[in-house]
Amino acid sequence: MEETNLNQTIRCIVKLGGAAITCKNELEKINEENLETVSSHLRQAMNLGSCSTQVMGMDWSKRDAVSDISSSLCDFGDQCQFNVDFSRFVVVHGAGSFGHFQASKSGVHKGGLNQPLVKAGFVATRISVTTLNLEIVRALAREGIPSIGMSPYSCGWSTSERNVASADLSGVAKAIDSGFIPVLHGDAVLDERLGCTILSGDVIIRHLAEHLRPEYVVFLTDVSGVYDRPPTDPNAVLLREIAVDEDGKWSVVKPTPQSLNKQVEITVAAHDTTGGMVTKISEAAMIAKLGIDVYIVKAATSHSLRALRGELRHGIPDDWLGTVIQFSR
């Protein structure tokens, strides 16, 4: 697949981790507080350089009460005061407590669409993840971000033995060039060999990064970054800088390897069908290998806001908490 043509470069691809925006242990429950803060941070990051503080809400659905719609529409009289030109971002989110239950109960990730349970699970998984997608699009729209839900299955993403086999990125590029913020998500997709499988948000991010070449990529998670062992372990040390070489191999630069007692361990959440931190680091390393900086940082914190705004591009301040994954020649 060749590089996708865009009018201008994309500033940032951001992953909203499922664990950061949903309550992971409660079925289909959104972490409303985090989602609201993340949406506000995204607006601030996309709106850099604009002095307009007016937000033009773009979710005119009933949930906000009918009377509110009319009143907010009346305010739109002088449209010029509203800045709806946001810098070029793409948002991808994980599933968290949406989709995982349906996918794992039916084994969608293992394929076999001819089995009634898998077929039903495929439908149920897509219903669950598209429900989450709609809620995220609405949260962003309420912040005035012109977000457009683009479900990978519908956008023509399919896999072959879980690797991306086709993905029509021209639709994503066209949405960006039209001034929208595409919002994609981990999804159930057709697989040429298996029949079907789960395409994770992290794999989507890597594919997008490869073809859209953003300036930087931010992963918003529920912990401060990548640790040398499960972050619940009191002795866990945050890995602040990881270097990736030309072969895609990665090594910890900061803290210095000598100061780390033992081999880096990485957490794999037992219920994460797409493979927790292992997938994340290796996907991130493949992005960094392209010369694109990757920041893994806790969602809804001042650190994530700085990462989203691109403040880390010219050096990592000492007081910044998170993991940077960078290419080093």
Place this chain on the structure above:
Amino acid sequence: MEETNLNQTIRCIVKLGGAAITCKNELEKINEENLETVSSHLRQAMNLGSCSTQVMGMDWSKRDAVSDISSSLCDFGDQCQFNVDFSRFVVVHGAGSFGHFQASKSGVHKGGLNQPLVKAGFVATRISVTTLNLEIVRALAREGIPSIGMSPYSCGWSTSERNVASADLSGVAKAIDSGFIPVLHGDAVLDERLGCTILSGDVIIRHLAEHLRPEYVVFLTDVSGVYDRPPTDPNAVLLREIAVDEDGKWSVVKPTPQSLNKQVEITVAAHDTTGGMVTKISEAAMIAKLGIDVYIVKAATSHSLRALRGELRHGIPDDWLGTVIQFSR
């Protein structure tokens, strides 16, 4: 655009009219009773020839209460008793009380994406219509129909001066060939000349019919069919058969023109931005011209069930209430 390749022919493309499945005068309110009956009718129509009466629900979302999910999953022990092989249908729905408000308040159909209000309206319209789409997919899934939401915007549909300019039907064909029922809808899309516009469900139906060549097309509406004047008029006469000639011109065959007192009048709902009955008849005539029978019938009635089951293909019974639009050489 050439014809899209399918493993087998499609039996039916069905339009769920916005007025039939929503409460048209109440913002974003679904007509739950009608939607449930229509979904059940669709299952019966798609399940022809199967003696299985077991329904495998495919909406495993929280709304159905967590305990229900587990119990229904336990029932899936003997999967073989479930028939999840449905005959090949495509569902397209209108917007009804979803989307119209947002679209007309902002003038999305007139284009001009560079205006903040239009851009916001585009986002708001898509949020509203995709909310409806998700609810319809869920209603069908609860009936055991393996339905897959496919939003035209995401699927690469775009227009040029409101005519379909591009539409990637290979995704729809692939979904059908994989045993799913694609569910499309009227949507806000990008327009090459106007910037953006509204693509109506009726235009989508015509395009799909042209390229997928189904055996027949059914329009489910909130009235019994096409009348010679507004159906609210007590003297309105139901037009039972309309013939379409090779030039696409249509004429009433039954009741005989002599028995009709005057020129056929057609209703155009004032708030229908995509143009009520005029659009419907002319779109239907273009489908009939391809040799595909079109039935316009009241949703959630015995008449619509008969139409969906294909019972009218070899002749229209006298006791059937609705409008047939057929090609006549």
